Amino acid sequence: MLRYLLRRMFVMGASLLAASVLIFSVVELVPGDPASFMLGTGAQPETLAALRTQLGLDQPLPLRYAAWAGAILQGDFGTSFTYKTPVAGMILDRLQVSLPLAVLALLLAVAIALPVGLFAAGRHRRAGDALAMGAAHLGVALPNFWLAMLLVLVFAVNLQWLPAGGFLGWSDPVPALRSLILPAVALALPQAAILARVLRSALIETMGQDYVRTARAKGLSASQALRRHALRNALIPVLTILGMQFSFLLAGAIIIENVFYLPGLGRMIFQAITQRDLIVVQSAVLVLVAAVMAVTFLVDLAYAAVDPRLRRA
Amino acid sequence: MIRVADLSVVLDGRRVLDRVSLDLVPGQVTGLVGESGSGKSMTALAVMGLLPQRARASGQVALDGRNLLALPERELCRIRGARIGMIFQEPMTALNPLMTIGDQVAEVLRLHQGLNRRAALGQARERLDRVGLPAPRFPLSLYPHELSGGQRQRVAIALAIALRPDLLIADEPTTALDVTTQARILDLLKDLVRDEGMALLLITHDLAVVAGMADRVAVMQNGRIAEEGPTGSLFRGPRHPYTRQLLDASRPAPARPASDFPTPLVQVEGAVRDYRTADGGLRALDGISMTIGRGESVGLVGESGCGKSTLARAILGLEPLQAGRITLDGQVVDAGRLMPRGLRARMQVVFQDPFGSFDPRWRVDRLLAEPFHLTGRPPDWRKRVAEALAEVGLQPTDARKFIHQFSGGQRQRLAIARALIIRPALIVLDEAVSALDVRVRAQVLDLLARLQRDHGLSYLFISHDLSVVRGITDRVLVMQAGRVVEEGPTQQILDAPRNDHSRSLVAAIPAIPIDWS
Incomplete structure (x- = not known):
């Protein structure tokens, strides 16, 4: 078990290092000079050169990478070219929206997918299964921004139960949570649909396994065998999908953030790219990569928790 | 005693079992032999009440004067595992890979006797000892992947006999095992029949296995029992032509001329092959x-x-x-x-x-x-x-x-x-x-x-x-x-x-x- 963990952690560290090099090079290779963007088209060459020196842009590439990476290791993510504020603080602010949103959406997705998947698998090839999977098809196919607008129309405009958008910070937690509900639902429904389908097919496959037949021969009813023996075995593929979904929800919520005017991480990165705020882009992407890896690590831990064959390997 | 009488099963419009009758007597081994598709496993599943949902069964499987074919699913769940146990061909996949062997045996006891986990594990220990997986070497906390095929089949037997059922159905229990392991598992089954007085329905394609194990044999062909009788007399004087064909075929003797082979084609000299494994190596x-x-x-x-x-x-x-x-x-x-x-x-x-x-x-x-x-x-x-x-x-x-x-x-x-x-x-x-x-x-x-x-x-x-x-x-x-x-x-x-x-x-x-x- 310990060896398994150590190996995973080593892989994670190495991947993070490789990712940082890649992110840095890609951002550097993309055309567009932050200094000339900041000063506009009519800038004097001397002013431009001075600003480039001030930003450190005249240094050779490896040196700049080393400086950037070294600073990050000490918690210094640099200063935004555009806003002149520390990037770390900006990312932290945005994470306060994006992280709860992603977690909320994921919990919702699981809460919907679990019963639907179990229901459909239990009624394999019968009407209930067809109905549930038809709904799941629809859920996968619907664009989530359209779903978001629909939710706003119904629950914010017509019924006026929840706010239509905006986010005023966590100082008052109840309105903050209320403003995250609709976006979380819009994000969760398509993910729940995917998850339910994966869970259903994994369950159906495990239901055909010999050990489920053994369970039935022991005297378990079909639904007991499904819950006690098939479900846990079917969780392994589901965990993989879950990990990928969380990563997507963390940064991929940009469209939903736009529909609901949420100050999330996705919108910040998008703005930083249009403004050539390289330091913000680099750091935010690196934070995202680290988050994705942390999730992957957690998924690996979950695998080991579920499957004894990995624990003792 | 469990009596199967005129059991017929129709599956997708096809009659897969046709008036099968068998008496499964306590303390006796009944061998059910036949080729693939002859209906051996279907008979077992019908007795267990585990036929595919599309199947329609008629006739009788009588236990304590009740016809199992007519019982509702809830009643059957109480009989399966308690009165009738079953083991299958593939020991490698027959156990849940995510559950310890102790919990898998204990599950039967908890399900049918309402024991708490601790008491059930105590009895599971005793049952695992009985099937030849004794305490210090085989703790309850083992997972199936830590056992060999023969050992896993023993666990499957332990959970099938945990509640001392009236009938144990063994469907090709040793087909996936090598001969020495097969011999030990068959010995165990024989002992259990003798000691616990249960009936054993042994399903196999291997006539030699039946010859050494069964008191009576039924030969199945195309969903019917072609011939049934005491093992010795059935082997000595098979009446049905199909039985005779099976017996002849089980001692294959293709015509081959005896001769010398002086010219070598393949020569292997001092071959060594090492594999690297997690714990050192394997030669x-x-x-x-x-x-x-x-x-x-x-x-x-x-x-x-x-x-x-x-x-x-x-x-x-x-x-x-x-x-x-x-x-x-x-x-x-x-x-x-x-x-x-x-x-x-x-x-x-x-x-x-x-x-x-x-x-x-x-x-x-x-x-x-x-x-x-x-x-x-x-x-x-x-x-x-x-x-x-x-x-x-x-x-x-x-x-x-x-x-x-x-x-x-x-x-x-x-x-x-x-x-x-x-x-x-x-x-x-x-x-x-x-x-x-x-x-x-x-x-x-x-x-x-x-x-x-x-x-x-x-x-x-x-x-x-x-x-x-x-x-x-x-x-x-x-x-x-x-x-x-x-x-x-x-x-x-x-x-x-x-x-x-x-x-x-x-x-x-x-x-x-x-x-x-």
Whole structure:
């Protein structure tokens, strides 16, 4: 078990290092000079050169990478070219929206997918299964921004139960949570649909396994065998999908953030790219990569928790 | 006693069981034999009340005066596992990989007796001890993957008999195990029947297993019981022609001329093959030397994991050796470098599962012509395909069919045709007839013997079934832990083995008593 963990952690560290090099090079290779963007088209060459020196842009590439990476290791993510504020603080602010949103959406997705998947698998090839999977098809196919607008129309405009958008910070937690509900639902429904389908097919496959037949021969009813023996075995593929979904929800919520005017991480990165705020882009992407890896690590831990064959390997 | 009377089952409009009647008496073993598709397993599932949902059953399965076929599912759940237990063929997959063996046995006790986990585990311990998995070596906390196939089958038995059922149904319980393990599991089942006074319904395709185990035997064919009676008299005087066919086929004796094989074709000298594993290493071949003569048929026997398949793969040039060398007609077979195609073309292989070794999307002509990539496809390749089909007893029109359109025996014929098409000198047969029913197996063995005569082929024949080895090989090598422990003429090794290991191997083979035939 310990060896398994150590190996995973080593892989994670190495991947993070490789990712940082890649992110840095890609951002550097993309055309567009932050200094000339900041000063506009009519800038004097001397002013431009001075600003480039001030930003450190005249240094050779490896040196700049080393400086950037070294600073990050000490918690210094640099200063935004555009806003002149520390990037770390900006990312932290945005994470306060994006992280709860992603977690909320994921919990919702699981809460919907679990019963639907179990229901459909239990009624394999019968009407209930067809109905549930038809709904799941629809859920996968619907664009989530359209779903978001629909939710706003119904629950914010017509019924006026929840706010239509905006986010005023966590100082008052109840309105903050209320403003995250609709976006979380819009994000969760398509993910729940995917998850339910994966869970259903994994369950159906495990239901055909010999050990489920053994369970039935022991005297378990079909639904007991499904819950006690098939479900846990079917969780392994589901965990993989879950990990990928969380990563997507963390940064991929940009469209939903736009529909609901949420100050999330996705919108910040998008703005930083249009403004050539390289330091913000680099750091935010690196934070995202680290988050994705942390999730992957957690998924690996979950695998080991579920499957004894990995624990003792 | 559980009495099955006039049990019929209709599945998708087809009558798969037709008026089956059996008395399953406490303390008695009833053998149910027959070929695949004869309805053996369907009978077992009907008794368990676990038929597929589409199936319609009629007749009676009577327990305590109640007809199980008429009981609602909730009642049946109370009977399954408590009054009737069942074990299956595949011990490797029959247990939940995510649950400890203790919990899996305890689950039956908790389910039916409402015991708490602690009390149930206590009884599970006692039941595991009973099936030969004693306490210090086999703690309850073990997971199935930490056990061998035979040990897993013992766990499956422990949970099936945990509540001392009236009836234990064993559906091919030892088919997936090697002979020595099979013998031990059969002994255990026999003891349990005697000690616990339960009835055992032993389902198997292997007549020899039944001969040594059963008090009564029922022979099934096409969903019907063709013949039923006390084991000894049924074997001595089979009345039904089908029973006679099965008995004849279970002692395959293809016509093979006895002769000497002075010219060696394959020579293996001091072959060593090491595998790197998590805990150190494994020496799969430990300095093996052997030869296969031109036109000779050599049998390779031993328990699973003894290195039989590794040796076969090494001879085929698929396993690099750490020491020693292998030659075919004096040419060195070396998997490390790119082996010359001409050399590869001189040996072919037929595996156990013919379906898995064919691409399901290719037609037969393309499948059979595949080895031509070693020799270059001759212009008359279609004619060669037709000839190969004819040679294995199939029609030229079969060339345009797909593999799923053939039965298991026909698929194995196709695999042999594919091996033959480039006229190899050696064919390696790795458990090539193990998955076939006895009558089909006898036909395929006859075919192999004829092809050997006609083409002067050499065979390397790997099998755990020693009755087959006896029928088709001239010489036998007994392997143990990567070494050859005994070697000699087939007759001599199987009748009078000298080495301890070969002796226990031969002793473990179930056999129909000589005076019964």
